[in-house]
Structure formats: C-alpha cells, structure tokens
Amino acid sequence: MVETFQNLLLGFSIALSPSILVYAFAGCIIGTLVGMMPGLGPLAGISLLLPATFGLNPIIAIVLLSGVYYGAMYGGSTTSILVRIPGEAASVMTCIDGYEMTKNGRAGPALAIAAIGSFIAGTVGVIGLMLLAPTLAEFALRFGPPEYTALLMMGLFILAYMSSGSTIKTLASAGLGLLLGMIGIDVMSGYTRFSFDVVELGDGVGIVPVAVGLFGISEILLTAGQAAAVKVQRPRLRDLIPSREEFRLSVGPIARGSLLGFMIGIIPGSAHIISSFVSYGMERRLAKDPERFGKGAIEGVAGPESANNAAASGAFVPMMALGIPTSPVTAVMIAAIMVHGISPGPLLISQQPELFWGFVASMYVGNVVLLILNLPMVGLFVNLLRIPYSYLYPCILAFCILGTYSVANSMLDVWMMLIMGGIGYILRKFHYDLAPIALGLVLAPMLELSLRQSLAMSAGDYGIFLERPIATTMFALGLLLFLLAIKPLIFKRGKDWRKDVGLEGEQG
Amino acid sequence: MNHLLAHSLLGLCLCAPLAAQAQDKYPSRTISIVSPFPPGGTSDLTARQLAPVLERIFKQPVTVQNRPGAAGATGAQVVANATPDGYTLILHLVSISALPERDKLFGTKPAYTRDQFVGIARLTADPPMLVVHPSLPVKNLKEFVSLAKKKPGEMIFSSSGLYGASHVPYEMFLQAAGLKMRHLPTTGGAPAMTAVLGGHAISWACPPNIAAPHLQSGKVRAYAQWGAKRLEAFPDVRTFKEQGYDIEYYLWGGLFAPKDIPPQVFNTLRETVRKAVADPDFIKGMEKIRTPIAYQDADEFKAFWDKDAAKLARVIQKIGKVAK
Numbered sequence: 001m002v003e004t005f006q007n008l009l010l011g012f013s014i015a016l017s018p019s020i021l022v023y024a025f026a027g028c029i030i031g032t033l034v035g036m037m038p039g040l041g042p043l044a045g046i047s048l049l050l051p052a053t054f055g056l057n058p059i060i061a062i063v064l065l066s067g068v069y070y071g072a073m074y075g076g077s078t079t080s081i082l083v084r085i086p087g088e089a090a091s092v093m094t095c096i097d098g099y100e101m102t103k104n105g106r107a108g109p110a111l112a113i114a115a116i117g118s119f120i121a122g123t124v125g126v127i128g129l130m131l132l133a134p135t136l137a138e139f140a141l142r143f144g145p146p147e148y149t150a151l152l153m154m155g156l157f158i159l160a161y162m163s164s165g166s167t168i169k170t171l172a173s174a175g176l177g178l179l180l181g182m183i184g185i186d187v188m189s190g191y192t193r194f195s196f197d198v199v200e201l202g203d204g205v206g207i208v209p210v211a212v213g214l215f216g217i218s219e220i221l222l223t224a225g226q227a228a229a230v231k232v233q234r235p236r237l238r239d240l241i242p243s244r245e246e247f248r249l250s251v252g253p254i255a256r257g258s259l260l261g262f263m264i265g266i267i268p269g270s271a272h273i274i275s276s277f278v279s280y281g282m283e284r285r286l287a288k289d290p291e292r293f294g295k296g297a298i299e300g301v302a303g304p305e306s307a308n309n310a311a312a313s314g315a316f317v318p319m320m321a322l323g324i325p326t327s328p329v330t331a332v333m334i335a336a337i338m339v340h341g342i343s344p345g346p347l348l349i350s351q352q353p354e355l356f357w358g359f360v361a362s363m364y365v366g367n368v369v370l371l372i373l374n375l376p377m378v379g380l381f382v383n384l385l386r387i388p389y390s391y392l393y394p395c396i397l398a399f400c401i402l403g404t405y406s407v408a409n410s411m412l413d414v415w416m417m418l419i420m421g422g423i424g425y426i427l428r429k430f431h432y433d434l435a436p437i438a439l440g441l442v443l444a445p446m447l448e449l450s451l452r453q454s455l456a457m458s459a460g461d462y463g464i465f466l467e468r469p470i471a472t473t474m475f476a477l478g479l480l481l482f483l484l485a486i487k488p489l490i491f492k493r494g495k496d497w498r499k500d501v502g503l504e505g506e507q508g
Numbered sequence: 509m510n511h512l513l514a515h516s517l518l519g520l521c522l523c524a525p526l527a528a529q530a531q532d533k534y535p536s537r538t539i540s541i542v543s544p545f546p547p548g549g550t551s552d553l554t555a556r557q558l559a560p561v562l563e564r565i566f567k568q569p570v571t572v573q574n575r576p577g578a579a580g581a582t583g584a585q586v587v588a589n590a591t592p593d594g595y596t597l598i599l600h601l602v603s604i605s606a607l608p609e610r611d612k613l614f615g616t617k618p619a620y621t622r623d624q625f626v627g628i629a630r631l632t633a634d635p636p637m638l639v640v641h642p643s644l645p646v647k648n649l650k651e652f653v654s655l656a657k658k659k660p661g662e663m664i665f666s667s668s669g670l671y672g673a674s675h676v677p678y679e680m681f682l683q684a685a686g687l688k689m690r691h692l693p694t695t696g697g698a699p700a701m702t703a704v705l706g707g708h709a710i711s712w713a714c715p716p717n718i719a720a721p722h723l724q725s726g727k728v729r730a731y732a733q734w735g736a737k738r739l740e741a742f743p744d745v746r747t748f749k750e751q752g753y754d755i756e757y758y759l760w761g762g763l764f765a766p767k768d769i770p771p772q773v774f775n776t777l778r779e780t781v782r783k784a785v786a787d788p789d790f791i792k793g794m795e796k797i798r799t800p801i802a803y804q805d806a807d808e809f810k811a812f813w814d815k816d817a818a819k820l821a822r823v824i825q826k827i828g829k830v831a832k
Contacts (some may be wrong), residue, residue: 047547051556051572144708145692185578187693189669189830190610199585199619202578268702323721324705325698328546335548338717339556341796345721409575448694456665456692457708 004130011357013207017364020063021199021331023056024362026371027064031071036079038396039212039403039417041088042072042312043328048406050332061354063362064165066316070122070363073312073363074370077114077305080382082107083396085216089207089273090308092438093280095215097293097300104296107382108240113250113298114305115374121258121306122367125313128262128319130360133349139322140266145453146464148269150474150493152447155439157481169432177440180205184445188452200412207273207442209417214434215401217421220393222428240379250302253283253457257306264307265314268326269446272311276304277439294433320356322346534594534773538569541763542598544583546576548801550715553759554631556601557793561784579669581607581619588624592766594773597628601761603673605817609824610671622817625764626774629781631810632794633737633760633802636677636713637745639728644710649731649751652711656687666692666700666709670830674700674713676823677734677757681713683826684753691830704728715759716741717798734758740800758816760802762809778806 034045076087081098184204323344327332458464575583
C-alpha cells in the first residue's frame with residue numbers, strides 16, 4: 001500500500017508537470033469534440049491523432065491519446081442526449097432515455113448526470129486499474145471463447161428487457177439486427193456471406209453507420225414529416241440542474257454501472273461495447289416502475305453512461321499489465337508507445353514506472369478536467385436546441401455524412417447510414433424499437449465467433465461449456481435470468497394468457 | 509507601389525515556364541501510401557516510418573492513408589484500380605498473395621489479382637516464431653512434436669485468421685511434421701497471442717515483435733522460427749531448417765504500385781526507396797518498432813514474391829475448405 005502511494009506520488013509529479021497537463025487538457029478537449037461529431041467515436045479520434053504523437057515523448061503520447069479516448073466516450077453522450085445521434089456503439093443506449101429527457105425539457109439534467117456519472121465511473125476505473133491491474137489481468141486471460149460465449153448469451157437475454165413496446169416486435173427487431181450481423185467473411189470457414197461481391201462488405205456491416213442512420217437520420221426524417229413545426233426549446237437556467245429526486249435515482253445506477261462496466265471492460269475482446277447494454281438491462285430490471293424506461297428515465301442515462309466510461313478504464317488493465325490490446329482502441333495506443341521503442345508487455349509496469357504511474361495519475365487529472373470542462377458547458381450545449389430545426393438539422397445531416405465517411409474513407413458507409421436512416425424511419429412509423437437492431441448487430445458476430453471458436457477447441461463437443469467453471473456459472477446465471485423473464489408467461493395463466501405472451505404489448 | 513506590382517508580375521512570368529516544367533517531372537504533388545490495415549499495425553507503422561524520409565528526398569508531401577477492411581483486400585482493391593501515375597502506392601504484407609488464393613478456393617470473384625501490382629521494393633521480412641504455452645511439459649521442438657504425435661487432433665493452435673499470415677506457416681509446419689491439431693482462428697495477432705497466453709490454445713506462429721515481451725517475462729517459450737538464419741534479437745531460437753524441417757516463411761512487407769505505372773516514374777520510385785531504406789532516420793525508426801529491414805530491389809523482390817506466392821498457393825490449396 002505504501003509502495004502504491006509512493007508510486008502514485010511519482011505519477012502525480014509527472015502528470016501535474018505543466019507540459020503533460022497541457023496535453024491532458026488538449027486530449028480531453030479534442031476527445032469531447034470528436035465524440036460530439038456524429039459517427040466519429042473514440043477509435044476514429046485516436047487513429048486520426050496517432051501519427052501526430054510520433055514526435056512526442058511516450059508519456060505525453062499516451063496521456064494525449066487516453067484523454068481523447070475518454071473525452072470521446074463522454075462527448076458521445078452529448079449528441080445522443082440532445083439529438084438522438086450516438087457517437088459510437090457504447091452511446092446507443094443513452095439515446096433512448098436521454099433523448100426522451102430532452103423532449104421533456106430535461107436535457108440539462110441528463111447531460112449533467114452523464115458528466116457526473118462518467119466522472120465517478122472513470123475515477124472508480126482508475127482506482128481499480130491502479131490497485132488491481134496485475135491480479136485482474138491474469139483473471140481476464142481465463143476468459144477464453146467459452147466464457148465469452150456465456151457472457152454474450154447473457155447479453156442476448158437482456159434483449160428481452162430492452163423494449164417498452166411489444167415483445168414480438170422487439171424480437172423481430174433483434175432478429176433483423178442478428179441477420180445484419182451475419183454479413184461478411186465467416187472467420188471460421190472463410191466463406192463470404194451476403195456480400196454481393198462488394199469487397200468492403202467482407203468485414204460485415206459497421207455498427208457506427210447503422211446506429212447513426214437508425215437513430216439520427218430517422219429522427220431528422222420524422223421531424224421533417226411532422227405537419228406542425230416543431231417547437232424550439234427554450235430551456236431556463238433552473239432546468240439545467242438535476243433535481244434532488246433525479247440525483248437520488250441516479251446514485252444506484254452510477255454505482256452499479258461503474259462496477260459492472262469496469263469488470264466487463266477488462267475482458268478481452270470488444271466486451272466493453274456491451275457494458276452499456278447490460279447496464280441498461282439491469283437498471284430496467286431493478287427499477288420499481290420499468291414502464292418509465294424509454295420515456296425519459298434518468299436511470300437509463302446514468303447507468304449506461306457510467307458503465308461505458310468505467311469499461312474504458314477497464315480496457316487499460318490487460319493493456320498495461322500484459323501488453324495485450326483487448327480492443328481496437330487499445331491496439332492503437334499500444335502502437336503509440338511501440339513507436340517510441342517501448343514494447344508493452346508483462347514487464348511494462350516494473351520497467352517503465354514513470355509511464356504507468358504517470359498515465360494512471362493523468363487519468364485522475366483527466367477525469368477532473370472533463371468534469372470541469374463539461375459541467376459549465378451543459379448550458380451551452382442545451383442552448384444549441386434553440387437553433388430552429390430548419391437550420392440545425394441540415395447541419396447535423398452534413399456532419400453525419402462527414403463523420404461517417406472519415407472513419408474509413410468509405411462511401412459505402414455513407415450509403416449504409418442513409419439506407420439505415422430510411423429503414424429506421426419506416427420501422428419507427430410502425431412502432432418498432434430500434435435499439436434491439438443495434439444490439440443484435442453488435443452481438444451476432446461476436447457470439448457466433450466465440451461459440452464456434454469454443455466448438456473448434458472441443459472438436460464439436462458442447463460439453464466444453466460445462467467443463468469450465470466461469471462459463472458454467474455464467475450460463476447458470478443467464479438461464480436464471482431467462483427463467484425469470486418467462487415466469488410471467490407460465491404463472492399468470494389465470495388471466496388472459498395471450499396478453500402475457502406479448503401479443504398485447506405486455507412486457508415481462 | 510506600382511513598380512512593386514510590376515516586379516511581381518514580371519517574377520510570375522519568369523516563373524511560369526519553370527512551374528510548367530516541374531509539372532512534368534515526377535513527383536509534383538502529394539504521394540499517398542495506402543496501408544490496407546488499421547492504424548498501429550506493421551504495415552501502417554512501416555509506412556509511417558517511410559513516408560517522412562521519402563518526403564524529404566522528393567520534396568513533396570507523402571501521406572499515409574489507412575484503408576482497412578476484409579483482411580487487407582479492400583485497400584488492395586482500391587490501389588489496384590487507382591490511376592497508375594505513381595501518386596497512389598500501397599504498403600502491403602505477405603497476405604497480398606494469400607487473399608486471391610482464398611477467393612480462388614471458394615470460386616468467388618477475386619477483389620484483385622496479384623498481376624495488378626508491380627513491386628517497387630521489399631522492405632521487411634521477419635520470420636514468425638513457434639511460441640508455446642509454458643505449461644506444456646516439453647522443452648524443445650522435438651519433444652513438442654512427439655507430444656503432438658501422441659495426441660493427434662487434440663492439441664490446439666491459434667492464428668490471426670483462416671488462411672492468414674500466421675495460419676499458413678503453421679500449416680506448413682504441421683504438414684512437414686505430419687501432425688494433426690485443432691485450429692482456433694481469431695481475428696488478429698493480438699487475440700491469437702491472448703488465446704495462447706490464456707492457455708486456450710497452446711501454440712501459434714507469432715511475429716517476433718509481438719513475442720518479444722512475453723518471451724522475456726517467461727509467459728511463452730519459443731522453440732523454432734521459420735527463417736533461413738538465426739534472428740539477431742533471438743540468437744538462441746533455432747530455425748526449422750536447423751532442426752530438420754525444410755520450411756521457410758516470412759512475414760514480409762513491400763511497397764507496390766498499380767501495374768501500368770510509367771517506366772520512368774517506376775524507376776524514380778525505385779531509386780528513391782533504395783535511398784530511403786539506407787537513411788539513418790528510417791533505420792532508427794524501424795529499430796524502434798522492432799521490425800528489421802530486409803530490403804530487396806524490384807527485380808530481386810519480383811523473383812522472391814513469385815516464388816513465395818506459389819508456395820503459399822500450394823499450402824492454401826492443401827488446407828482446402830475447412831467447412832464441409
């Protein structure tokens with residue numbers, strides 16, 4: 001403990017030196033701006049900035065890039081809440097209740113709670129990283145394909161809780177998402193599926209263009225189709241601060257989201273994406289009145305936003321302790337230190353204490369920077385809503401196209417986004433929920449890959465899921481959740497059973 | 509004021525013919541090097557070491573553009589169909605040969621073919637290393653092979669992807685040693701390494717720069733490597749050839765242009781790259797990313813590439829379709 005404290009002092013002496021502090025600030029600001037650009041997420045942000053860090057020293061490089069990373073995680077929530085456009089996959093859940101809050105005139109509190117939740121979760125994440133990195137990293141390695149499959153199955157069960165509408169329609173949306181996720185080269189056999197000789201489709205359909213299209217573009221189209229002009233919001237100052245009640249409701253979700261997000265973030269693979277989904281599902285499950293979800297429940301903002309920020313810190317655990325990148329973002333960061341001749345690996349923390357502890361300390365600093373940067377900005381952002389829609393929406397559309405194109409310099413992504421916007425518009429006219437499509441698209445390729453990897457490991461024997469304690473426990477938990485979900489279908493027979501099956505829009 | 513204007517105009521007139529002449533001379537504008545992989549990979553990092561050196565020699569901007577997708581096929585397709593004027597180049601890896609073979613195997617329309625490119629230079633060629641999880645009760649390649657022989661089809665090796673840059677060499681080894689193992693394909697070098705570190709697979713053909721920190725800390729062991737001679741960084745790791753297996757394989761990277769590039773532009777590029785690889789900045793940069801330079805000029809590279817691609821094609825055909 002004493003040693004940790006000394007190391008942390010060393011870290012702060014580095015992180016608080018003016019030259020590094022400036023870069024931490026710059027990183028947070030750039031990150032926030034990048035995150036607010038529709039379509040541009042943390043990965044795009046740090047990829048674009050990577051070459052610029054080659055001329056800096058390694059500590060500055062990593063401080064700058066990590067600032068961009070969690071800055072973008074935060075910035076993504078701003079557009080999700082204000083205009084229903086997710087900056088990246090992790091903010092999809094924030095769109096649902098965040099945007100509803102904006103429509104209810106509570107954009108200020110939603111933004112404030114997102115900032116506070118992100119701050120708390122980020123700090124919890126850094127503390128976890130600092131104290132537990134080596135231990136947790138070894139544990140994370142035990143997550144092989146079978147464990148991953150179990151985790152994703154749990155994610156799939158959560159789909160059932162996601163919608164406020166009819167169960168049948170939720171499952172239909174989820175099915176569409178899962179089908180979209182089937183497009184591309186099959187990693188396990190090499191066959192190309194549903195790509196129609198378009199080489200770019202070999203990688204499958206990207207989540208960013210789909211999410212931006214489904215949520216953002218469809219919203220723009222819906223607004224344009226309304227007979228009466230939409231009333232421009234004029235938020236008053238006292239509407240910016242969360243009420244006591246909103247604070248009270250957010251405490252639990254922030255705490256749970258922080259822990260959950262951190263644990264999921266550590267797991268190798270792109271598990272951090274599902275942290276916000278899982279958190280949303282959990283909060284909905286735990287809420288006394290789940291009907292409020294989807295209609296502007298603050299828990300639906302607080303939980304997922306905390307979870308995705310904690311997951312961002314969690315992802316640094318295997319990267320720093322073992323030198324293995326568990327997501328594309330950390331892969332780019334590893335490259336950023338590699339070009340300085342430092343090879344990240346199990347010995348990084350002991351061989352490069354300045355780098356590790358400087359980085360940890362800079363994350364404390366960065367989280368504070370983000371909070372003081374963003375809380376006063378809430379008023380400014382909310383005032384963006386004063387811009388009449390006839391000016392605001394064309395600008396947003398232009399930014400969506402620009403952002404989506406710049407991620408991979410691909411026109412295909414732009415078309416994908418626009419087509420998804422049209423599909424989203426039609427589906428919303430028929431009252432289908434869109435979030436299950438996004439979750440299905442994220443889960444399908446990951447679940448398929450890990451399931452088939454598990455079976456490749458066992459030569460086709462499903463027993464592998466019962467031989468491994470972590471996987472077995474998680475499957476049991478998932479099964480329990482599933483049984484809880486279908487319980488009303490079985491035990492409420494007394495009443496009209498059709499209602500419970502979901503034909504009447506009842507939800508388990 | 510008036511005669512200042514006159515002088516400027518005069519100056520412009522004098523400069524105009526010079527500018528026109530410069531237009532004809534390659535290069536007269538920005539050259540972009542496409543990296544068909546995401547930022548941070550070997551291709552991207554090598555391109556970013558090369559670009560500033562070329563920029564200094566050419567006195568024209570040289571930029572790196574990432575066009576990742578479909579394991580390197582997207583970027584290759586873009587450059588194969590780009591105007592062959594020397595302003596669009598690509599820094600591709602050994603997988604440039606494997607991708608069309610995979611298309612051939614499945615009878616799908618190839619995204620591009622090998623003969624759409626002409627090699628300017630090979631820049632790097634690193635042999636992968638056979639790394640093994642330390643829990644395995646073996647101390648060298650011989651024991652590893654005999655253990656695998658005792659448990660046919662039970663041990664699991666991982667790779668960065670089916671028919672990919674680390675799957676092909678492992679199959680070469682399995683075919684040469686007459687072994688049968690289960691294959692756990694993943695989606696890249698990092699997840700393949702993670703699978704072995706976590707013990708979910710026991711071995712893979714790992715690039716030296718990924719293996720280095722884990723070898724150093726004893727999290728994995730290396731029993732052989734695919735090169736023709738010992739590696740400078742790992743003098744103790746013997747080659748397969750030394751240990752009686754006639755296999756050789758490199759994770760190489762080269763600079764390519766679209767095939768119909770004008771000969772004088774091609775020669776300019778060839779000469780400039782030759783100068784660039786000898787430049788101290790490039791050498792220092794490549795040392796930092798732990799990827800040794802293994803330069804080959806265009807002719808030598810062509811011979812190497814043809815032979816290498818033929819070898820790869822044979823291995824991939826032999827692997828065949830995995831799913832029935």
